Amino acid sequence: MDITIHGLDEMSPSLHRMWRGAMDDSPEYANPFLSPQFAVAIARHRRGARVAVLREGGEAVGFFPHQRGSFGVGRAIGLGLSDCQALVHRPGVTWDTRELLRACGLSVFEFDHLVEDQSPFARHVTGMFASPVIDLEHHGSGYVEWLRRTSPRLTKSTLAKERRMGRDIGEVRFVFDERDPRMLRQLMRWKSAQYRRTGRMDRFARPWIVHLVDGLFHTRDEHFNGVLSVLYAGDRAVAAHFGPRSRTVLAAWFPAYDPEFRRYSPGLIMHLRLAEAADANGVKCMDLGRGDMEYKDWLKTRELQVAEGFATRVHPVAAAHRMWRGPVRGLRNTVLAHPGLREPADRLLRTIGTLRTSGLPGTAGPRRGAPERTTSRARPSAGSR
Structure with missing residues (x-):
């Protein structure tokens, strides 16, 4: 060799x-x-x-x-x-x-x-x-219909919230490959706020990661693209995701949503529409990434x-x-x-996040929406990485 x-x-x-x-x-x-x-x-x-x-x-x-x-x-x-x-x-x-x-x-x-x-x-x-994944092939009538059969209650609830969001805010639409760089900046702002609320390291506070994601967003290649996807309600963006894709695999990387609309579960709605659109655009598999989180348990087809x-x-x-x-x-x-250790650790991180965003000197000031729970058994939010 x-x-x-x-x-x-x-x-x-x-x-x-x-x-x-x-x-x-x-x-x-x-x-x-x-x-x-x-x-x-x-x-x-x-x-x-x-x-x-x-x-x-x-x-x-x-x-x-x-x-x-x-x-x-x-x-x-x-x-x-x-x-x-x-x-x-x-x-x-x-x-x-x-x-x-x-x-x-x-x-x-x-x-x-x-x-x-x-x-x-x-x-x-x-x-x-x-590391859970979503296989988009071999589902016959489609991935969402497969979810209706495997998780009927949660699927029905999420789709009902989508309809209610359309009535309350405006027509719901999904753009799989959004090319407006302003929406990428909005996603980064949502994600940074989420990191701070939950006591996690803010990746987008590091300029090199911002430049990396921006460069991938502008990469348009036959074999590799950075894909920004956005869920809109009326004229409002309510959730977004950015991740790289090869010819056949889309990696779930940075999902986030506007916490003002959290009661509609916009992150889950976005993941459903993302899977549908990815399938229509030739993606065979969505890789949700390593991590024991409830929304991944619901969405995955295998591990x-x-x-x-x-x-x-x-x-x-x-x-x-x-x-x-x-x-x-x-x-x-x-x-x-171990849930007995994980949940107290998660509460500590959320407390730290609350202090970070409480308006104390040196913090980023108050943010809209309650802090997300980020333990593995939290109700699915599909907005955490």
């Missing part, structure tokens, strides 16, 4: 084609987060982004995007934002993990959404987690499994990094896995 390292901006058009070809060969690699376009977009904003190209007989058969930090500490490309990670390869290709890390100059490689078909990394996995862990080679930096990061991850996963 021959391994060469490239900057993402140095890749030739032929390498891009071979990367996309490897994605097309295997359905598990069809996710847009595994595309060269997403890796290139991350490389524009984060230092150390690279791709290792694996060759057999001179032919490129595998692509390993990663970010290399100080002391050879490596991370999956876009770690913390990417909901799907892998060494994308042709069927039947395998590799030696330590040889790969050595070629990349890495002492450790950290991942948290690694796809299942990555057996050389298996011994480095520290946990497996469900994938993703892994987190640390691939290492014998090196003092690798041992130190794992000793530092491992307990943090373990504590977080323990809290998320």
Whole structure:
């Protein structure tokens, strides 16, 4: 196995084609987060982004995007934002993990959404987690009709709220591919407010993430697009979603809604219409991303499994990094896995969020709407990431 390292901006058009070809060969690699376009977009904003190209007989058969930090500490490309990670390869290709890390100059490689078909990394996995998806094929009369059969009460309630919103506010319409950049800014404002209300880190307070999303929004490619979808009632936007899509997979990434209209469950309505529109536009699967949340339980048709862990080679930096990061991850996963711990932690975060937005000095001031509950067993809101 021959391994060469490239900057993402140095890749030739032929390498891009071979990367996309490897994605097309295997359905598990069809996710847009595994595309060269997403890796290139991350490389524009984060230092150390690279791709290792694996060759057999001179032919490129595998692509390993990663970010290399100080002391050879490596991370999956876009770690913390990417909901799907892998060494994308042709069927039947395998590799030696330590040889790969050595070629990349890495002492450790950290991942948290690694796809299942990555057996050389298996011994480095520290946990497996469900990642729900919506299959848009094979539903006969359509996804919403499938939901009517599998979750009749909640589907009936959500559709009734959609009708009531139309009567109260104005005609409900859904735009799958909204090209107005002002609506992207509105989505970011809603999402930032939600992060603050719920005590989470505000991703859109980081300029590089704003620029990343803006760049993906303007990416129009045969193989990759950033898709902004908006639910309107009358002349008001009430919910929106932005996520990347490949030819066949749309990744649920940043959903949000206007809390003024929360009584109508606009996030759930948006997800129903998003699934319908995605199906009509050639999407075969919506990836809802890792996370135990009730609205995902309702919407999913099945679950994938993703892994987190640390691939290492014998090196003092690798041992130190794992000793530092491992307990943090373990504590977080323990809290998320046990309702008795998760719910008090969630209440604490919401209290912090209330203080952030209560108008105290240095806060963002009051916000409309009550804080969302974000525990896994909360009533579905479909507005959390």
